[in-house]
Amino acid sequence: MTVKPLNILISKNLSVSELTKLIGATGNLRSQLKQDAAQTTLANRGNKVFYRGLIEFSNICTKDCYYCGIRKSNSNVERYILAEETVMDAALFAHKNHYGSIVLQSGERSDSYFIEFINRILAGIKKETDNKLGITLSLGEQSPEVYKDWFSNGAHRYLLRIETTNQLLYKTIHPNDETHSFGKRIACLENLKATGYQTGTGVMIGLPGQTMEDLANDLLFFKLFDVDMVGMGPYIEHELTPLYEAKDHLWPLQRRFDVALNMIATLRLLMPDINIAAATALQSIDPMGREKALQWGANIIMPNITPTQHRKNYLLYQNKPCTEEGADDCSSCLKLRIEMAGKEVGFDEWGDSEHFFKRSLTFKK
Numbered sequence: 428m429t430v431k432p433l434n435i436l437i438s439k440n441l442s443v444s445e446l447t448k449l450i451g452a453t454g455n456l457r458s459q460l461k462q463d464a465a466q467t468t469l470a471n472r473g474n475k476v477f478y479r480g481l482i483e484f485s486n487i488c489t490k491d492c493y494y495c496g497i498r499k500s501n502s503n504v505e506r507y508i509l510a511e512e513t514v515m516d517a518a519l520f521a522h523k524n525h526y527g528s529i530v531l532q533s534g535e536r537s538d539s540y541f542i543e544f545i546n547r548i549l550a551g552i553k554k555e556t557d558n559k560l561g562i563t564l565s566l567g568e569q570s571p572e573v574y575k576d577w578f579s580n581g582a583h584r585y586l587l588r589i590e591t592t593n594q595l596l597y598k599t600i601h602p603n604d605e606t607h608s609f610g611k612r613i614a615c616l617e618n619l620k621a622t623g624y625q626t627g628t629g630v631m632i633g634l635p636g637q638t639m640e641d642l643a644n645d646l647l648f649f650k651l652f653d654v655d656m657v658g659m660g661p662y663i664e665h666e667l668t669p670l671y672e673a674k675d676h677l678w679p680l681q682r683r684f685d686v687a688l689n690m691i692a693t694l695r696l697l698m699p700d701i702n703i704a705a706a707t708a709l710q711s712i713d714p715m716g717r718e719k720a721l722q723w724g725a726n727i728i729m730p731n732i733t734p735t736q737h738r739k740n741y742l743l744y745q746n747k748p749c750t751e752e753g754a755d756d757c758s759s760c761l762k763l764r765i766e767m768a769g770k771e772v773g774f775d776e777w778g779d780s781e782h783f784f785k786r787s788l789t790f791k792k
């Protein structure tokens with residue numbers, strides 16, 4: 428079927444109501460959206476997909492988000508932190524397999540042992556890989572000094588999802604205290620940008636009580652905040668979390684999945700030169716979820732390279748995929764799947780966000 432381009436690239440000043448229509452698109456409009464997003468990705472980010480080897484090195488968390496399976500109050504979780512050498516081994520596995528970059532992710536903590544642990548790992552990885560392996564951090568809210576410290580030790584990208592930009596909704600999915608404040612989260616994102624990180628954020632899609640307008644506002648936030656990278660995926664309920672109580676008020680999983688793909692495509696039209704990740708949560712709904720996202724505007728994939736025995740303890744949500752596979756299995760299976768989606772893997776490249784460099788140039792003028 429040939430579909431007429433939407434031409435929304437040209438009219439970039441989309442209103443909330445126009446965005447809402449695209450996010451909820453079905454039928455013909457949806458096919459057009461997919462086609463436009465695919466073309467826009469190709470024109471602005473090429474045909475390559477970049478790997479970020481994901482190392483979930485600890486599930487110890489000081490926070491208590493109502494949606495998250497590793498929240499501190501979940502006493503059913505066996506807590507772990509990998510030894511420095513184990514994290515190094517995983518990073519070197521990524522390097523040897525030409526991944527280009529890794530993401531270090533864990534539960535949130537800000538004690539000095541943890542901060543130094545990260546500093547040592549960063550320095551170690553940079554040294555062992557001769558500065559060649561790109562490092563993204565996903566370690567939550569930290570002080571401006573800590574962000575600077577980690578940046579000067581070699582991290583150059585940071586992911587911190589805003590989760591939702593509707594402040595009222597934010598309050599319903601987090602405890603009502605200082606450590607879980609929306610304002611603090613925004614301040615952290617500002618500090619990350621000011622430090623010089625390529626800054627990524629994102630939201631969950633299909634949260635209880637979330638509306639299409641909320642999601643449209645999320646996209647406008649990404650644009651206004653001028654982010655470099657976005658990772659967003661469906662909300663998946665976890666039995667051992669407080670938000671599970673709202674399970675009867677959720678969109679069906681398939682709806683959450685479809686809207687997530689629509690969000691990715693619409694964002695690609697809105698911000699053609701950023702990096703957009705194919706979120707792992709998509710794969711827990713559809714076995715080909717991440718590959719589908721690559722055809723809807725995503726250009727980043729985060730293969731899990733956490734040592735297999737720990738993966739079952741890093742269940743942010745239920746039905747998380749690839750918890751039994753090893754990094755080697757994931758690696759060979761993924762390349763094939765990406766090629767089946769008509770894309771190629773950008774091995775040995777950082778695959779940085781083009782947007783970041785344009786933004787920095789404007790900034791320096």
Ligand code: 5AD
Nearest residue numbers: 494495588661662663664708743744
């Ligand atoms: N469903 C989907 N995504 C989740 N995350 C945490 N819990 C869930 C869940 N139940 C996401 C959050 C967080 C990221 C690391 O994982 O958006 O920022």
Ligand code: FES
Nearest residue numbers: 488490492495498
């Ligand atoms: Fe760990 Fe939200 S529960 S950061």
